[in-house]
Amino acid sequence: MSAADELRVVLAGAASGVDPGRLARRHGAPALLRATPSALERMGALPVLVDALRLARDADAAAYRRDLAARGISCVTVSEDAYPARLRELHDPPLALFTLGPGVSALAPSMRSAAIVGSRRAAEGGLRLAERLARAVAGSGGLVVSGLALGIDAAAHEGALAAGGPTIAVLGCGVDVPYPRRNRPVYRRIAESGLVVSEYPPGTPPAPWRFPARNRLIAALADVTVVVEARARSGALITADHALDLGRDVLAVPGSPGVAAAAGTNGLLKSGAGLIEGPEDLCGWLGLDAPAAPEPPDEERDSRLLAALSEGPAHPDALSQALGVGAGPVVAALTRLQMAGRVWPDGQGRWRAG
Amino acid sequence: MLAHAVSYWIRGVDARRIDVEAHVVPKTLPGFAVVGLADRAVQEARQRVLSGMVAASFEFPDDRVIVNLAPAREPKQGSGFDLAIALAVLAASGQAQSASVARVAAAAELGLDGRLRPVAGTLAMAEAAGRAGLQGLLVAPENAAEAVLAGAVPVIPAFDLYEAVQILAGRADPPPLPEQPPMSETEPGPGPDLSEVRGQAAARRVLEIAAAGWHNLLMVGPPGSGKTMLARRLPGIVPPLTPAERLEISRIQSVAGTLNGSCATTRPFRAPHHSASAAALVGGASLRPGEVTLAHRGVLFLDELPEFNRAALEALRLPLQDGEVLISRATGTVRLPAQSLVVAAMNPCPCGHLGDPRRDCRCPDQRVVAYRSRVSGPVADRFDLRVEVPRADAHGAAGEPSAAVATRVAAARELLDAARPALDPAADRLLADAVDRLALSARGRDRVQRVAGTIAALAAREQAGADDVAEALAYRLELSR
Numbered sequence: 001m002s003a004a005d006e007l008r009v010v011l012a013g014a015a016s017g018v019d020p021g022r023l024a025r026r027h028g029a030p031a032l033l034r035a036t037p038s039a040l041e042r043m044g045a046l047p048v049l050v051d052a053l054r055l056a057r058d059a060d061a062a063a064y065r066r067d068l069a070a071r072g073i074s075c076v077t078v079s080e081d082a083y084p085a086r087l088r089e090l091h092d093p094p095l096a097l098f099t100l101g102p103g104v105s106a107l108a109p110s111m112r113s114a115a116i117v118g119s120r121r122a123a124e125g126g127l128r129l130a131e132r133l134a135r136a137v138a139g140s141g142g143l144v145v146s147g148l149a150l151g152i153d154a155a156a157h158e159g160a161l162a163a164g165g166p167t168i169a170v171l172g173c174g175v176d177v178p179y180p181r182r183n184r185p186v187y188r189r190i191a192e193s194g195l196v197v198s199e200y201p202p203g204t205p206p207a208p209w210r211f212p213a214r215n216r217l218i219a220a221l222a223d224v225t226v227v228v229e230a231r232a233r234s235g236a237l238i239t240a241d242h243a244l245d246l247g248r249d250v251l252a253v254p255g256s257p258g259v260a261a262a263a264g265t266n267g268l269l270k271s272g273a274g275l276i277e278g279p280e281d282l283c284g285w286l287g288l289d290a291p292a293a294p295e296p297p298d299e300e301r302d303s304r305l306l307a308a309l310s311e312g313p314a315h316p317d318a319l320s321q322a323l324g325v326g327a328g329p330v331v332a333a334l335t336r337l338q339m340a341g342r343v344w345p346d347g348q349g350r351w352r353a354g
Numbered sequence: 355m356l357a358h359a360v361s362y363w364i365r366g367v368d369a370r371r372i373d374v375e376a377h378v379v380p381k382t383l384p385g386f387a388v389v390g391l392a393d394r395a396v397q398e399a400r401q402r403v404l405s406g407m408v409a410a411s412f413e414f415p416d417d418r419v420i421v422n423l424a425p426a427r428e429p430k431q432g433s434g435f436d437l438a439i440a441l442a443v444l445a446a447s448g449q450a451q452s453a454s455v456a457r458v459a460a461a462a463e464l465g466l467d468g469r470l471r472p473v474a475g476t477l478a479m480a481e482a483a484g485r486a487g488l489q490g491l492l493v494a495p496e497n498a499a500e501a502v503l504a505g506a507v508p509v510i511p512a513f514d515l516y517e518a519v520q521i522l523a524g525r526a527d528p529p530p531l532p533e534q535p536p537m538s539e540t541e542p543g544p545g546p547d548l549s550e551v552r553g554q555a556a557a558r559r560v561l562e563i564a565a566a567g568w569h570n571l572l573m574v575g576p577p578g579s580g581k582t583m584l585a586r587r588l589p590g591i592v593p594p595l596t597p598a599e600r601l602e603i604s605r606i607q608s609v610a611g612t613l614n615g616s617c618a619t620t621r622p623f624r625a626p627h628h629s630a631s632a633a634a635l636v637g638g639a640s641l642r643p644g645e646v647t648l649a650h651r652g653v654l655f656l657d658e659l660p661e662f663n664r665a666a667l668e669a670l671r672l673p674l675q676d677g678e679v680l681i682s683r684a685t686g687t688v689r690l691p692a693q694s695l696v697v698a699a700m701n702p703c704p705c706g707h708l709g710d711p712r713r714d715c716r717c718p719d720q721r722v723v724a725y726r727s728r729v730s731g732p733v734a735d736r737f738d739l740r741v742e743v744p745r746a747d748a749h750g751a752a753g754e755p756s757a758a759v760a761t762r763v764a765a766a767r768e769l770l771d772a773a774r775p776a777l778d779p780a781a782d783r784l785l786a787d788a789v790d791r792l793a794l795s796a797r798g799r800d801r802v803q804r805v806a807g808t809i810a811a812l813a814a815r816e817q818a819g820a821d822d823v824a825e826a827l828a829y830r831l832e833l834s835r
Binding site: 258326330348349 | 554555556557558574575702708711722742744750751784787788820822825827828
C-alpha cells in the first residue's frame with residue numbers, strides 16, 4: 001500500500017536527515033523502498049539515505065500511526081484522499097503531513113484563509129496590526145495561517161484565538177515540539193483549539209534550514225499572504241515568493257520610506273503587492289464581511305491627535321510641537337487613547353494610531 | 355603622671371568621640387604603647403608622635419608611656435588621633451598644661467617634623483565638639499575653613515605641634531581664620547542651563563516632574579540623544595538648598611574629603627562608572643559612605659544602567675526606598691543619609707540603534723531581551739518615571755531656561771509639602787480601570803498615584819484629575835508595554 005510506503009520513506013528521511021521528497025516524487029515511494037542499494041545510488045540517493053531506506057523497508061507503518069494517534073497526532077500522506085488539496089498545488093508537496101489539534105476542518109479547500117507573516121522583531125504597532133488583521137479574519141469566519149515564530153506570527157495566532165476562530169500553525173520541527181519556547185502558551189492554545197501542522201515526523205528538532213522550507217506550506221495553505229512588517233531579506237519574503245509561485249495574491253502593509261523595518265514590505269508593494277492598511281482591506285481581498293468601523297473620536301484634542309498620527313507613527317515630542325500642546329497633556333491623551341484601544345506605542349518611543 | 359586629651363574619628367558620616375589617656379609611668383623601662391583596639395594607622399602614630407615631638411623641640415619621656423584610646427571596646431581607624439596623643443603625652447610629662455589640653459578637642463595628623471596635617475571630616479567633628487561643650491577644636495590650617503562652617507565651636511588652626519602647645523598655654527595667638535560668608539548668603543554659581551537643550555519636550559517635562567516630586571527617573575534613548583546632558587541640568591531646577599541642607603551636604607563632603615574649604619552651595623551630582631561595586635554605590639568599605647550618600651539631596655546619575663553589576667543595583671534598592679543606608683559590620687552599624695534622586699540612562703538595545711529611523715539595529719532578539727531584562731523587575735520598579743529620549747534634533751526649538759522651570763518646581767514643592775493632592779473621582783476610576791487592564795502592581799498603583807499628585811501640584815491644582823493619572827501612567831508603562 002502506497003500510503004504506508006510513503007510514511008516509511010518519510011521516516012527514513014527523518015532518520016537520515018536527508019530529504020527524500022524529490023526521489024519519492026520521481027520514482028514513487030514503493031520503488032524507493034524496493035530498489036537495491038546500488039540502484040538507489042544510481043538514482044542519486046546519499047549513502048545515509050540508502051541505509052535508512054533499507055532499515056525502514058519493514059517498519060510497521062500501521063503501528064506507528066496508532067502510536068501517534070494515541071498522542072493525538074494524525075498523519076496523512078500525499079496519496080491519501082484526506083491530504084489537503086491546497087498542498088497538492090505545490091511543485092514539491094510534502095510526502096506526509098502530521099497534524100496535532102482538533103481544527104482539521106480548517107484544511108478544507110472551501111475555507112477562506114489568509115497567511116499573516118512578518119518580522120520576528122516587529123514594533124508594537126506592527127504586532128497590534130497583525131493581531132487586529134487576524135482577529136478580523138477569524139471573527140468573520142476565515143482561517144489564519146502562520147508559522148508560530150516570535151513577533152508577527154505569534155500576534156496573528158493570538159488575534160485569531162482571541163476571536164475564537166480557527167488558526168493553523170505550520171512548524172519547521174515536529175508538531176510535538178513547541179518552538180520557540182517563548183511561544184509555548186500560544187502553541188498550547190492552538191493545539192487545543194486550532195491545528196498545528198508539520199511535514200516532519202513528531203520529535204524532529206528545529207533546524208535553521210527547515211524553517212524556510214515550511215514557509216512554502218504556509219503560503220500553500222492560504223488564499224492570500226499578508227506581510228505585515230519585514231526588512232529586506234526577511235524570511236517572510238520567502239513566504240511571499242512561494243505564494244507568487246502558486247499564483248496566490250500577496251499583500252503588504254506599507255511603512256515609512258527609508259525605514260529599515262519596512263524595506264521588505266515596501267519592496268513588495270513596489271513590485272505590485274496589494275496594499276493593506278487595516279482589517280477592512282484584508283477582508284475585502286478574502287471576500288469576507290468587513291468588521292464594523294471604529295466609532296469616530298468624541299473629543300476635539302483626541303481627534304487632532306489621531307489626525308496627526310494618521311500620517312505615521314510619531315514621538316510625543318513631535319506631536320506636542322505639531323499640536324502646540326505641552327508634552328504632558330499629549331502623553332496623558334495618548335495613554336487614555338491607548339486604554340481605549342485607539343493608539344499603540346511601537347516599543348521604540350513612537351505612537352501609532354490603531 | 356596621667357593626662358587626657360579629646361579627639362574624634364569618623365564612622366560613616368558621624369564623628370565619634372575618643373578620650374586619649376596618657377600615662378608616663380615613672381621608674382619603668384622606656385617604651386611607648388598604644389592600646390584600645392587601634393588599627394595599623396593608629397599604631398604607627400607612635401613613630402609620628404615620637405618624631406614630631408622631638409622635631410618640635412619637646413622631649414620624649416625616658417619612662418614607659420602608655421596611651422589608651424577610650425572607649426577601648428570600639429575599633430578605631432585613621433591617623434587623626436596623632437595630635438591628641440602627642441598633647442596627652444606632653445601633658446602627662448609636664449611639658450604642657452593638663453587642664454588646657456583637656457578643654458579642647460584635637461584632630462590632625464602629625465608629620466615627622468611636627469607639622470599638623472589635615473584629616474577628613476573635621477566639619478562633623480566641630481559639630482560634635484560643640485555639642486560636647488568643648489572649648490575649641492585644634493586642626494591643621496587646611497581644615498580650618500570647613501571646621502568653621504559648623505559654627506559650633508571655636509576653631510583653632512595651628513601650624514605645628516609647638517604652635518599648638520603655645521596657643522593652648524595662651525602664649526601665642528592662633529593664625530587668623532579664613533573669612534567665611536554666612537551660609538545663607540552664599541550664592542551658587544550658575545550651573546548648566548536647560549535652555550541649552552533643543553527640542554526634547556517630553557524629556558523636559560519628565561525632568562520637571564522628577565524635580566518637583568523627587569521621583570527616580572529612567573531615560574531610554576540612543577547614544578548621543580542627550581540623556582547625560584538632561585541629567586546634568588536636573589540639580590539646576592530643584593529649589594536651592596536650605597542652610598541646614600547645605601551643612602548636611604558639606605558634612606558628607608567633608609568626610610569624603612571633597613569639600614574645598616567653602617560650604618557646598620549646589621546639589622551634588624554624582625556619576626559613578628558602571629564598574630562600581632555594591633560597596634562603592636551604597637557604602638560599606640571600612641564603613642565609609644558610598645555614592646548614594648555622596649549624592650544625598652542631589653542627583654545620582656547611573657549612565658549605561660544595564661551595564662552595572664547586578665548585585666550593585668540590587669544593593670541600591672533599599673536605600674532608594676528608605677532614603678538611608680544601614681550598614682552592619684562586625685565592627686559596628688552605621689546609618690548614612692541617602693535621599694538622592696536616581697537618574698538612570700540606558701540605550702534601547704546593546705548597539706543603541708533600535709528604533710532609530712536612520713540607523714539599522716543589528717542586535718539579535720535574544721540580546722535585546724537579555725539587555726533589557728538586566729534592569730527589569732524590582733530594580734525597574736523603583737523608577738517612577740521612564741521616558742524615551744529620541745535622537746537629538748539640532749533644529750528643535752531652544753527650550754525654557756532652568757530658572758523658569760525652577761520657579762514652577764519650587765511652587766509645586768511648596769504645595770506638595772503642605773498636602774499631597776488626592777485623586778478626584780474620575781481619576782480614581784481611571785486608575786482602577788488601569789489596574790485591571792494594564793496589570794499594575796500594588797506598588798505600581800501607589801507610585802502612579804504619587805506621580806499624579808506631583809503633576810497636579812505642578813499645575814497648582816489641589817486635586818489630581820484623570821489626565822494627571824493618565825500622564826503618570828504613561829511614564830510608568832513606558833518600558834513595560
